[in-house]
Amino acid sequence: MRTESGQIFRLEDYQPSNYLIPEIALDFRLDPQETLVTATLTVERIARAPADAPLILDGDGLTLEALRINGEEAATDSHDVSPDRLTITRLPASRQFELTIVTRIAPAMNTTLMGLYVSNGVFCTQCEAEGFRRITYFLDRPDILSVYTVRMEADRSEAPLLLSNGNPVEKGVLADGRHFAVWHDPFPKPSYLFALVAGDLGVVKDRFTTASGREVDLGIYVEHGKEERATYAMDALKRSMRWDEDRFGREYDLDVFNIVAVSDFNMGAMENKGLNVFNDKYVLADHDTATDADFANIEAIIAHEYFHNWTGNRITCRDWFQLCLKEGLTVFRDHEFSADQRSRAVKRIAEVRGLRAHQFPEDQGPLAHPVRPRRYREINNFYTATVYEKGSEVVRMLCTILGSEAFRAGMDLYFDRHDGQAVTIEDFVKSFEDASGRDLSQFSLWYHQAGTPNVALSSRYDGNKNALTVEIEQSVPPTPSENRKRLMHIPLAFGLVGPDGSDLDYESVEGANVENGVMHLRRRRHQITFKGVTARPVLSINRGFSAPVTLSVEINANEQLFLARHDSDPFSRWQALNTLLTGALITASKSVRGGKKPVFDDEIISITADLAADETLEEAFRALTLSVPGEADVAREIGRDIDPDTIHAARKALLLAIAQAGGETFRKLYDGLLDNAPFSPDARSAGRRALRNTLIEFLTLDDANPAAAYRQFEDADNMTERAGALTVLAQHFHDTAEGRAALAAFEERYSNNPLVLDKWFQIQAMIPSAETVSLIRNLMKHPQFLLANPNRVRALVGTFSMANQTAFHSADGEGYRLVAETVTALDRHNPQVAARLATAFRSWRSLEKGRREHARKLLSEMARRDDLSRDLADILERTLA
Ligand code: 0A1
Ligand code: ZN
Secondary structure, rough: OOOOOHOEEEEHHHHOOEEEEEEEEEEEEOOOOEEEEEEEHHHHHHOOOOOOOOEEEEEEOOEEEEEEEEEEOOOOOEEEEEOOEEEEEEOOOOOOEEEEEEEEOOOOOOOOOOOOEOOOOEEEOOOOOOOOOHHEEEOOOOOOOOOEEEEEEEEEOOEEEEOOOOOOEEEEEOOOOOEEEEEEEEEEEHHHHHHOEEEOEEEEEEEEEEEOOEEEEEEEEEEEHHHHHHHHHHHHHHHHHHHHHHHHOOOOOOOEEEEEEEEOOOOOOOOOOOOEEEEEHOOOOOOOOOOHHHHHHHHHHHHHHHHHHOOOOOOEEHHHHHHHHEEEHHHHHHHHHHHHHHHHHHHHHHHHHHHHHHHHHHHHOOOOOOOOEEEEHHOOOOOHHHHHHHHHEEEHHHHHOOOOOHHHHHHHHHHHHOOOOEEEEHHHHHHHHHHHOOOOOOOOOOHHOOOOOOOEEEEEEOOOOOEEEEEEEEEOOOOOOOOOOOOOOOEEEEEOOOOOOOOOOOOOOOOEEEEEOEEEEOOOOOEEEEOOOOOOEEEEEEEEHHHOOOOOOOOOOHHHHHHHHHHHOOHHHHHHHHHHHHHHHHHHHHHHHHOOOOOOOOOHHHHHHHHOOOOOOOHHHHHHHHHOOOOHHHHHHHOOOOOHHHHHHHHHHHHHHHHHHHHHHHHHHHHHHOOOOOOOHHHHHHHHHHHHHHHHHHHHHHHOHHHHHHHHHHHOOOOOHHHHHHHHHHHHHHHHHHHHHHHHHHHHHHHOOOHHHHHHHHHHHHOOOOOHHHHHHHHHOOOOOOOHHHHHHHHHHHHHHHHHHHHHOOOOOHHHHHHHHHHHHHHHOOHHHHHHHHHOOOOHHHHHHHHHHHHHHHHHHHOOOOOOOHHHHHHHHHHOO
């Protein structure tokens, strides 16, 4: 495996295939131990290919049983076969011919969860990115589009349900208790969108009538007995289908749309044509078992996969370098959907927090890569926050720059022009250039250049001239293998906030293109002068987070406080407060490191408490203002020589200070938010619960007593408040009688529900204590801990590595050792999940020396092993480079 890990794929080497496969018929004799797959391909040599061009098909661990060319057994010297490749050198002279390939695979032994595998007794597939080659030899690349007909045969009692892509065409009973079904998908698709599911599952059914009157049968398949918990997902699906018609004019195109939930899945979900396969975590929900965050995730992911039907399936990627073509765009679409379903401002704040927590550290560390990478070793490692989340931000900027009408015209042109094709980012951008008449070449750098740009900004007001002058400078820091950066087009939404809090007008502006409240930076430096500004304004910049940049703004604390109280843009209000709190935490952690007691400015504390109590604001927003920046956020801002213990101590001190300032006000607020209305997952009710959950942490800290949290834990009639209270108990009172009792009660109550048990593992993984490493080691021996189940591994070890700054980074290196050992053990079973877990080390160089040394040693030890998967070898080598 090690030698193979060296191969690098480069964008500039892209060559169209010499052969196409317009049609494929697949026949599966399903059996967990030994499944026979017969693939009959119609192969077509392209006009300009030489007649003797070999046909090289991808495979991965396959056993070839038979090969026929135009129905005749292929001569042994006509081809060369290995588990990973089938090369056919002697082919018919005709341009079109038929190839029949029989392979034998063992789904029950497949622990990688790529290709065909068995999850809880259900056969299912995962083919993106390169899983189809684990089923049969094929041109397993996204620019080969084929019409699929799939026949499945299985034991009737084990697998009464037989599903594949497209529409059902035939089914019937066979001898020996077996049966079959045939599905046909008329839309040509790449192999990564192939799927089949066979098993015994329950179903929730519904119907949807599209705008043009097409009737679609909807089905969500889940384990028997869990059907009730799929009704929210069904509702989200119907809302998504309607929204895509209303907002983008996109209708569904088959007679059926099915979703299957499985409990072993490497990622969130998969958009296979007409047959989405989901991690059951993103399907199953009811108030007793799912938090409001779970409901929101389900809504977003159901929408995401559905939206892929147009952005990804009807129009797909030419090659895997173009992954953001479908992912960035589809994330943008699901973000917009959620914003329309819920509070736009709250949604935007959550997106930005996510981007900063996941994408910024990636962009600022050794794994940085452009939204459209130019090289990769293992494509599985490029399903990243940069491709998805930054990719979405780039589409959002496109919309900001063009305006929503021209953006929609560009989307329409893209759909018209490229339906049924496999295309590139250049094709995508060109649609917008052609629809709008604008030159987007500088803008395109967002796709091609890695790194988070920084914008430094200062302003001065001249009261005699009524002029505000803003000095701005952009810079992009170097990233691996990209030292010199070009200047970007950065759209910065802004406002000139006047003394009464409303935006001031100006008469004229020079120094940059400024339109519709957006400054367009295109040069390294701009001096922008606004004339006719009648009072001294405070500049509110990057409103709504219009560009994914970091800012260095010369602004004093009073101005920042003013924005936090008065900015008309709710995102910027939250941002102003967040900047103040982050600054306070950095100062405080320096004090702790210097052996001093941290102190906090009264104004910052009181504004936080005031905003939380401001009833003119929606509850969800108030909950966000009260959410003090996380330890990782502060670490990222500090950037180097980080000591996580001092940040933890500083943050705890800040929580206490806010708790004491909030005191009685918080208590009243908390009590007032209790209502006796029956549970509803809607945004308003979720906002009230979010605020209660935020407040309960302060109440218990103020009391220095777990009683209030324990009461919430016991009284809660929903998972949001129950898990919220348990989190507070685990974070601050894990070694009290209440903390222990609550954890035990939770375990007992939900021991039969794996998704809720994940929460129990997760909450313990976050305990900031010196004993947590040994706690995790014990929990890994829990009868319900399974290395084979990705959700379980992520809940315990993933959460520990990503959301427990103090214990993961424990000064003795034991947290790192725990994660390194898990990564190594997991790599033998599931390289994809192992490699992802290993990315927890990506910021190791920004730590203080002792921790850095521990991390370097463990990373080097892991990298030296000679049995690493390509996935893990790639991550380790780049992390250490
Ligand atoms: N295309 C999916 C993500 C996905 C990618 C790879 C997978 O392989 C295990 C699974 C899912 C999406 O964007 O939702
Ligand atoms: Zn996607």
